[in-house]
Amino acid sequence: MEPIKIYPTRNTPAVLLDPSKGVFKLFGRSSPENSIQFYEPLRSTLSSEMVSDRLDVRIKMEYFNTSSSKCIYDLLKEIKSLEVKGKEVIVRWYYDEDDEDMLEAGEDYSDLLDMNFRFIEYHPNEQPNRKSA
Known part of the structure; x- marks a missing residue:
């Protein structure tokens, strides 16, 4: 099974989904004309092809x-x-230090799904910390 790699556009986020390594990254902006068409292959792959015993999810929208x-x-x-x-x-749910709405969105998802998220504040003008990114 090949990883899914999608490069970002003005309307779609960057995606890396590697079921064999247990990695899922979603970064950027998301306002595609058809959200279901964009996201369904990711959901389907998570559902049917995730073979790793561990899944490391990083979302930075x-x-x-x-x-x-x-x-x-x-x-x-x-x-x-x-x-x-x-x-x-x-x-891991990353949010811009000045974007309370994105932090709240992550908190809402965490609460609704009864999942523990690690909330990581980032500063847009700083270089990413390799340990947390």
């Missing part, structure tokens, strides 16, 4: 629209089901 929000929730629901099946899941 600058913006997402309402339809993307629902799709991200569905992805996280799928990730929660993997956790329930016994996989070790770590979710």
Whole structure:
């Protein structure tokens, strides 16, 4: 199974989903014309091809629209089901220090799905910390 790699555009985030290594990264902006069409292959892959016993999830969104929000929730629901099946899941939710809405969105997902997220504040003008990124 090949990893899914999607490069970012003005309307879609960067994605790396590697089921064999247990890595899922979602970074950028999300306002595609058809959110379901963009996100469904990711949800399907999480559902059917995740072979690693561990899943490291890193989400660092600058913006997402309402339809993307629902799709991200569905992805996280799928990730929660993997956790329930016994996989070790770590979710890191990155948010800009000045973006309380993005922090609250992560907190809402965490509460709704009863999942522990690690919330990591970042400063947009600083170089990323290799240990937390």
